Amino acid sequence: xxxxxxxxxxxxxxxxxxxxxxxxxxxxxxxxxxxxxxxxxxxxxxxxxxxxxxxxxxxxxxxxxxxxxxxxxxxxxxxxxxxxxxxxxxxxxxxxxxxxxxxxxxxxxxxxxxxxxxxxxxxxxxxxxxxxxxxxxxxxxxxxxxxxxxxxxxxxxxxxxxxxxxxxxxxxxxxxxxxxxxxxxxxxxxxxxxxxxxxxxxxxxxxxxxxxxxxxxxxxxxxxxxxxxxxxxxxxxxxxxxxxxxxxxxxxxxxxxxxxxxxxxxxxxxxxxxxxxxxxxxxxxxxxxxxxxxxxxxxxxxxxxxxxxxxxxxxxxxxxxxxxxxxxx
Amino acid sequence: xxxxxxxxxxxxxxxxxxxxxxxxxxxxxxxxxxxxxxxxxxxxxxxxxxxxxxxxxxxxxxxxxxxxxxxxxxxxxxxxxxxxxxxxxxxxxxxxxxxxxxxxxxxxxxxxxxxxxxxxxxxxxxxxxxxxxxxxxxxxxxxxxxxxxxxxxxxxxxxxxxxxxxxxxxxxxxxxxxxxxxxxxxxxxxxxxxxxxxxxxxxxxxxxxxxxxxxxxxxxxxxxxxxxxxxxxxxxxxxxxxxxxxxxxxxxxxxxxxxxxxxxxxxxxxxxxxxxxxxxxxxxxxxxxxxxxxxxxxxxxxxxxxxxxxxxxxxxxxxxxxxxxxxxx
Numbered sequence: 317x318x319x320x321x322x323x324x325x326x327x328x329x330x331x332x333x334x335x336x337x338x339x340x341x342x343x344x345x346x347x348x349x350x351x352x353x354x355x356x357x358x359x360x361x362x363x364x365x366x367x368x369x370x371x372x373x374x375x376x377x378x379x380x381x382x383x384x385x386x387x388x389x390x391x392x393x394x395x396x397x398x399x400x401x402x403x404x405x406x407x408x409x410x411x412x413x414x415x416x417x418x419x420x421x422x423x424x425x426x427x428x429x430x431x432x433x434x435x436x437x438x439x440x441x442x443x444x445x446x447x448x449x450x451x452x453x454x455x456x457x458x459x460x461x462x463x464x465x466x467x468x469x470x471x472x473x474x475x476x477x478x479x480x481x482x483x484x485x486x487x488x489x490x491x492x493x494x495x496x497x498x499x500x501x502x503x504x505x506x507x508x509x510x511x512x513x514x515x516x517x518x519x520x521x522x523x524x525x526x527x528x529x530x531x532x533x534x535x536x537x538x539x540x541x542x543x544x545x546x547x548x549x550x551x552x553x554x555x556x557x558x559x560x561x562x563x564x565x566x567x568x569x570x571x572x573x574x575x576x577x578x579x580x581x582x583x584x585x586x587x588x589x590x591x592x593x594x595x596x597x598x599x600x601x602x603x604x605x606x607x608x609x610x611x612x613x614x615x616x617x618x619x620x621x622x623x624x625x626x627x628x629x630x631x632x633x634x635x636x637x638x639x640x641x642x643x644x645x
Numbered sequence: 646x647x648x649x650x651x652x653x654x655x656x657x658x659x660x661x662x663x664x665x666x667x668x669x670x671x672x673x674x675x676x677x678x679x680x681x682x683x684x685x686x687x688x689x690x691x692x693x694x695x696x697x698x699x700x701x702x703x704x705x706x707x708x709x710x711x712x713x714x715x716x717x718x719x720x721x722x723x724x725x726x727x728x729x730x731x732x733x734x735x736x737x738x739x740x741x742x743x744x745x746x747x748x749x750x751x752x753x754x755x756x757x758x759x760x761x762x763x764x765x766x767x768x769x770x771x772x773x774x775x776x777x778x779x780x781x782x783x784x785x786x787x788x789x790x791x792x793x794x795x796x797x798x799x800x801x802x803x804x805x806x807x808x809x810x811x812x813x814x815x816x817x818x819x820x821x822x823x824x825x826x827x828x829x830x831x832x833x834x835x836x837x838x839x840x841x842x843x844x845x846x847x848x849x850x851x852x853x854x855x856x857x858x859x860x861x862x863x864x865x866x867x868x869x870x871x872x873x874x875x876x877x878x879x880x881x882x883x884x885x886x887x888x889x890x891x892x893x894x895x896x897x898x899x900x901x902x903x904x905x906x907x908x909x910x911x912x913x914x915x916x917x918x919x920x921x922x923x924x925x926x927x928x929x930x931x932x933x934x935x936x937x938x939x940x941x942x943x944x945x946x947x948x949x950x951x952x953x954x955x956x957x958x959x960x961x962x963x964x965x966x967x968x969x970x971x972x973x974x
Contacts, residue, residue, distance in 0.1 A: 320872075336683075338790065341876050343717045343860050344687040346788040349678035354665075357762055358673040359729040359778060363769045388672045400688040402731075402776045433686055440692045442771015447731045449688060449778035459675040461667065531672050543649075547670050 375420025394452030463547030478579020539639025551620030704749025723781030792876030810911020868968025880949030
């Protein structure tokens, strides 16, 4: 199977819903922008051994590659439109692997409402890597920024925190399930949250309507919340007892309370952190609940700098590592 | 230097000309599309050991990463607007390396008229890799396709063919300069064409005005011309004696005539192959000459399938490998 055949058999069917992809037979795709809208652009790569395990199911790898990008769009209030995929294989995988990868992409496309517009296929040494550039749109001038929060805004988090970080621990060492007191179903739920993050696409229009600032949480809540506060020129305070935690995570925390630090800093949550003025808070919460992506108030922003996290014991928490950094100091 | 500092010191200055990049302080960029235009999208990665040498000058690596993408835009008639850069380092490079890389990107941006909109910075094992997604625009519905050529169209090639493929041979083995009878200046010109391809941005409006189909030549003229013919449902014939060849390449061919196959199939040309109806040919040639990117008539398209290349001896040529394939059969 040569490069052209690989593209036509594996990827072209995923582009059939997007006219500008021209069936992946051209060098570029075209996109007719929706009238009165700005396009929203983001790119993120996932690599074997860094963002996923080489032996992960190919459909899960594909899902994650797309999900982490669509998560950025959703947090900016954007509706997904199309994406480009640049994929590098150390060796050409088996046809069955490629078919499963394409199936995972197709499932993610259908779930997120996005289509393949184009891409690039390479063979090179090193880990299998999938780099996605995702494109969405918002009404002109309305992208929800990171740095536009106001003092007094309340901080909301979608979904639940820390499932993925603890899921990764279980993915690395399934034996931990027993010491954490989790049954098979609970452990599978946490691992599933690591393998298949759910970008909060349904929340996007409500962020546009109610949030003064937002970003997705991918590098750890403490680090990402500090970034939002810093970009807005404010201080953030988070309250541990208000964090939304899933039942499996609560079970694990009962056995191992220090996992709360993992939940706060582990990353891979792909939940939305939003700053919302007090006057918009109840409308935002109601809209989020109605669209199936409940949000929880977890803290607030005030004049100043830095971030403080109040522990369950009422004392400020400190962290050796606030979140993920590809280039640690 | 952490990830945020790396982004702010190395890359943010390159995004200062693009308002929607928000100084690379947000998770996404926004782009207000030009009214009445379609966006044109492409993505291509360059990796150490595959597309460039790990010891190449960082400014040249940066230039090439952007140039190979802008070349696709130009061949589609598009005006460059913005790009996203996803870069993966096996280890964080020295500050001087990063500064030189950023300088090369800046030079390329200025030369091509494009700005940095966003990106992603990773550390992972494997070769240093830079994946660019480039965005340009054309008047609505006007992207120059690969598959829209007509029987009877003449084939034109911009610039000169094969310089980069022979430049790569010289880059791999500088001693070949002597056996090819090249002086230092000639060899440097050929190597320079490999290191710093020149996307034909100035030709784009004239492709829009005159070409019925076009693509850039990156995987070898024979292979890429066969792709254009196949996408258009036509047969292509190329005439070796009409190929535009630089003085250094002619010198090398005089010593080693079989380098013509390298020129025809080696790739990395980043020239534009255009199909132009006979009635538009002289206007296209004049406009190309006037904008500083001369084009040469090298063959034509007719009813049928396949590609034939007439050698300098008047006999059809055959090739063991028509061009570059990342997944050879």
